[in-house]
Amino acid sequence: MFAEHVKEDLHNCLRCGMCQPVCPTYAVTRMERYAPRGRVQMVKKYLEGDLSITQGLHEALMSCTLCESCAQACPSGVRLDRVFENMRMELHEALGGGFAKRTLFAALQNPMLARLGAKVVRMGQRVVVAPLNIGWRVGKIPLNRFPSFNSIPFRESAGELVPPKGKRKGRVLYFTGCATNFINEHVGRAVVEVLTHLGIEVYIPRGQVCCSVPIFLSGARREALSNVKRNVALLDRSDVDAIVVDCATCGGGLKKAIPHLMEDLSLDGEQARRVAAKVRDVSEIVAERLDELELEKRSPNNRIRVTYHDPCHLVRSMKIAKEPRRILGALEDVEFVEMAGADQCCGGAGSFQFEHVELSAGVTARKKDMIRATGGHVVATGCPGCNLTLRGNLSREDDPQVKHPVELVRDRLRQRQR
Amino acid sequence: MNDNVKQELAAIVGPERITDRPEDLVVYSLDPYTKEHKPDLVIYPLSTEEVSAIMKIAYREGIPVTPRGSGTNLAGETVPIHGGIVMALSKMDKILEIHRENRTARVQPGVINFEFQLEVEKQGLMYPPDPASWKMATLGGNVGTNAGGPRTLKYGVTRDFLLGLTAVLANGDVLRTGGLTMKNVAGYDLTRLLCGSEGTLGIVTEIILRLVPKPPASRTIRADFPRLEDSSDAVAAIVGAGIVPSALELMDQVVISAVEAASHLGLPTDIEAILLVEVDGDEEGLDGQVKKIEKILMEKGASNILVATNKEEVDRLWASRRAAFSVMARLRPNALMEDTTVPVSRLTEMIRKVVDIGKRYEVRIGVVAHAGDGNLHPLVLFDQRDDEEMVRVARAREEMFREAISLGGTLTGEHGIGMAKSQFLPFQLDHVAMWVTRRIKESLDPKGILNPGKFV
Numbered sequence: 001m002f003a004e005h006v007k008e009d010l011h012n013c014l015r016c017g018m019c020q021p022v023c024p025t026y027a028v029t030r031m032e033r034y035a036p037r038g039r040v041q042m043v044k045k046y047l048e049g050d051l052s053i054t055q056g057l058h059e060a061l062m063s064c065t066l067c068e069s070c071a072q073a074c075p076s077g078v079r080l081d082r083v084f085e086n087m088r089m090e091l092h093e094a095l096g097g098g099f100a101k102r103t104l105f106a107a108l109q110n111p112m113l114a115r116l117g118a119k120v121v122r123m124g125q126r127v128v129v130a131p132l133n134i135g136w137r138v139g140k141i142p143l144n145r146f147p148s149f150n151s152i153p154f155r156e157s158a159g160e161l162v163p164p165k166g167k168r169k170g171r172v173l174y175f176t177g178c179a180t181n182f183i184n185e186h187v188g189r190a191v192v193e194v195l196t197h198l199g200i201e202v203y204i205p206r207g208q209v210c211c212s213v214p215i216f217l218s219g220a221r222r223e224a225l226s227n228v229k230r231n232v233a234l235l236d237r238s239d240v241d242a243i244v245v246d247c248a249t250c251g252g253g254l255k256k257a258i259p260h261l262m263e264d265l266s267l268d269g270e271q272a273r274r275v276a277a278k279v280r281d282v283s284e285i286v287a288e289r290l291d292e293l294e295l296e297k298r299s300p301n302n303r304i305r306v307t308y309h310d311p312c313h314l315v316r317s318m319k320i321a322k323e324p325r326r327i328l329g330a331l332e333d334v335e336f337v338e339m340a341g342a343d344q345c346c347g348g349a350g351s352f353q354f355e356h357v358e359l360s361a362g363v364t365a366r367k368k369d370m371i372r373a374t375g376g377h378v379v380a381t382g383c384p385g386c387n388l389t390l391r392g393n394l395s396r397e398d399d400p401q402v403k404h405p406v407e408l409v410r411d412r413l414r415q416r417q418r
Numbered sequence: 419m420n421d422n423v424k425q426e427l428a429a430i431v432g433p434e435r436i437t438d439r440p441e442d443l444v445v446y447s448l449d450p451y452t453k454e455h456k457p458d459l460v461i462y463p464l465s466t467e468e469v470s471a472i473m474k475i476a477y478r479e480g481i482p483v484t485p486r487g488s489g490t491n492l493a494g495e496t497v498p499i500h501g502g503i504v505m506a507l508s509k510m511d512k513i514l515e516i517h518r519e520n521r522t523a524r525v526q527p528g529v530i531n532f533e534f535q536l537e538v539e540k541q542g543l544m545y546p547p548d549p550a551s552w553k554m555a556t557l558g559g560n561v562g563t564n565a566g567g568p569r570t571l572k573y574g575v576t577r578d579f580l581l582g583l584t585a586v587l588a589n590g591d592v593l594r595t596g597g598l599t600m601k602n603v604a605g606y607d608l609t610r611l612l613c614g615s616e617g618t619l620g621i622v623t624e625i626i627l628r629l630v631p632k633p634p635a636s637r638t639i640r641a642d643f644p645r646l647e648d649s650s651d652a653v654a655a656i657v658g659a660g661i662v663p664s665a666l667e668l669m670d671q672v673v674i675s676a677v678e679a680a681s682h683l684g685l686p687t688d689i690e691a692i693l694l695v696e697v698d699g700d701e702e703g704l705d706g707q708v709k710k711i712e713k714i715l716m717e718k719g720a721s722n723i724l725v726a727t728n729k730e731e732v733d734r735l736w737a738s739r740r741a742a743f744s745v746m747a748r749l750r751p752n753a754l755m756e757d758t759t760v761p762v763s764r765l766t767e768m769i770r771k772v773v774d775i776g777k778r779y780e781v782r783i784g785v786v787a788h789a790g791d792g793n794l795h796p797l798v799l800f801d802q803r804d805d806e807e808m809v810r811v812a813r814a815r816e817e818m819f820r821e822a823i824s825l826g827g828t829l830t831g832e833h834g835i836g837m838a839k840s841q842f843l844p845f846q847l848d849h850v851a852m853w854v855t856r857r858i859k860e861s862l863d864p865k866g867i868l869n870p871g872k873f874v
Binding site: 011012014015016017018020021030031032033035037038041042045050051054056057060075076077 | 439440441442444445446448449450462488489490506508509511528530532551553554743744747748751752753801802803
């Protein structure tokens with residue numbers, strides 16, 4: 001189903017090409033089928049009946065990283081992100097999603113299955129991959145560079161309610177996302193420590209499920225609805241000041257993509273919009289309370305050089321760019337160096353890197369050059385997807401480590417006397 | 419096109435760089451102009467040799483070939499209106515050499531203008547032609563259309579920076595023109611003949627460019643004019659005073675109001691024109707020039723003058739001009755950017771005529787202009803789905819062209835003829851000029867396979 005109000009956007013495309021130079025896949029291929037203008041025109045011709053759904057059309061539309069740079073650059077205000085999201089639904093409904101994706105989505109939609117899957121993967125990592133040093137790769141990333149899974153899901157180990165340290169100054173709901181829950185518990189711990197340090201009570205509802213962005217951005221919009229509705233009902237509460245995320249994709253989904261999804265499918269979006277209005281990236285909360293942070297004294301003589309990569313979903317879906325930089329700038333022993341092209345896609349884009357290996361590798365290679373040119377020791381980024389891609393591909397001895405900005409803050413918190 | 423020929427062509431470039439998939443044919447059937455036609459085949463060559471081999475087969479078979487860079491041209495130059503092959507040169511994107519001492523560069527045609535600028539600047543040099551599309555347009559496309567831009571006023575257009583070309587002719591022969599020297603009078607000036615020929619005489623595969631030292635400093639001035647006539651008088655007076663600005667841009671009331679309504683930059687909406695003047699050069703001389711310009715602007719009736727002294731202020735002054743296209747484009751679904759150009763002294767007259775034409779045909783037209791060289795950019799807005807409106811748009815455009823020519827101007831200052839204006843070319847070129855043009859075309863491309871349906 002293609003939303004009528006998005007069809008109108010197709011008539012506003014001037015075909016001027018101003019979207020070309022910002023598109024990561026066009027930069028790598030220099031072929032119009034991988035340029036936003038090309039993709040928009042394909043969608044237009046499909047709707048006009050000149051093109052039918054084929055593997056070729058599928059490839060052209062699914063080989064986009066959905067980085068939204070084109071939508072931002074368009075002089076006519078064509079909402080290319082929404083055009084592509086609607087078209088992917090058409091493709092999905094005609095062609096289906098493929099076995100691997102269907103399995104993953106089933107797991108993400110069923111918390112029990114997800115928990116079991118994570119356990120199996122962890123076992124595989126510990127028993128098979130690590131000791132045997134197997135050289136397999138998924139996409140371009142060697143198996144042994146994948147992060148290891150948490151021994152038990154973060155939400156189970158963290159508890160449902162974490163009290164603030166010192167005087168209570170606020171209360172937030174923490175939407176942890178799957179990455180923190182199953183893989184990056186260190187990020188979850190950093191978020192909780194920093195927030196409670198700031199006097200914020202952190203409520204982590206057990207019932208939350210996958211945000212479903214990976215599901216519906218692949219076109220399976222209807223399939224994602226059960227999770228979406230469940231989360232929205234759970235998150236819509238008046239007793240929290242904000243809904244905090246540490247994942248750019250969850251944040252972008254809750255803030256923007258989910259209300260769009262409801263609108264496009266002509267569903268009641270009232271509750272989703274209320275939730276969206278409360279969603280905040282953890283960096284926003286920390287950045288506005290920088291002077292309340294009690295940080296360890298660190299010598300500015302021994303500074304580490306840190307650069308920052310803007311996740312697409314953070315900088316464009318959520319419009320957050322200044323906050324993480326302000327945080328990094330406030331750390332005494334951090335020398336912040338801006339990289340050229342910080343807001344350009346890293347080439348990961350979720351499953352894109354495994355389905356379009358060469359294209360993704362080309363985009364990532366450009367990003368690696370930008371990062372290396374800064375000479376940084378650390379590249380900070382607030383997205384587990386970017387983190388996976390960067391960590392997996394930055395493999396030289398002298399390459400920087402990849403960290404969430406909040407981890408850098410947590411490492412510098414002054415430990416209080418109890 | 420029969421399969422044997424396709425296989426023969428595929429053998430030249432390999433299966434990855436040739437395609438007839440339906441989606442590829444669709445995306446190469448169009449450019450910013452309103453007409454479309456699908457090619458039969460799209461090929462992405464990487465070298466002069468490949469282009470030559472492809473052309474030999476195309477020539478033997480009589481297959482039309484349309485060269486294309488980024489396809490951001492504005493007059494339908496890259497629409498393969500007779501089908502055949504689209505020669506997509508976008509992958510030939512290497513900067514082969516930048517020679518600092520000689521101030522020259524050798525590039526492949528698919529290099530993006532803006533990316534080239536960045537590389538050249540690292541050497542303290544500048545490549546002046548800066549079309550509005552510079553972030554996406556290729557240098558090969560700039561040669562094909564003889565592209566200009568705001569800096570043209572002071573520095574000149576693409577042809578003024580061309581030293582030599584490698585081009586593949588219709589029969590596959592490789593033509594080399596010009597060379598690495600600034601001075602070179604050996605033979606006809608074939609370099610300039612190819613420049614602006616829109617791929618109708620040959621396919622450019624290598625370009626030798628002249629560069630200039632990058633000016634170390636610049637100043638930007640904005641002046642608001644209650645009366646349009648006064649703004650053009652000021653333009654003439656600045657040029658007449660021996661000052662050569664690096665940019666002299668004008669926005670008319672329609673554009674000012676639209677920009678202000680959308681962007682709230684604090685522009686006065688009760689004035690008829692805004693002028694933006696930029697001067698560049700050595701730091702020492704600039705303040706004196708700014709004083710002179712301010713004085714002229716005051717004398718000619720500017721109601722308000724702002725001088726930017728730092729980069730932020732410069733950006734703020736230019737913000738309105740940069741936003742103009744995007745703001746105007748959002749008013750209606752479709753837009754055509756025209757580029758009728760008149761002698762500077764007739765600028766006001768032409769703008770008045772454009773405004774009047776817009777009113778009479780009930781077509782929304784806003785005018786921005788590279789005022790210093792009389793180059794108007796009337797932005798014509800419409801909805802392509804409305805047939806009746808399209809008739810009015812066509813009439814309005816034709817009248818605009820006739821008026822420009824009657825004022826001693828031209829149909830097109832920097833966008834080209836393509837499909838959009840080929841029928842109007844005889845308005846401007848007399849029968850002798852048309853005869854010479856046709857004879858040149860026939861002698862270089864006797865089968866008429868190079869970008870047919872365009873230009874002549």
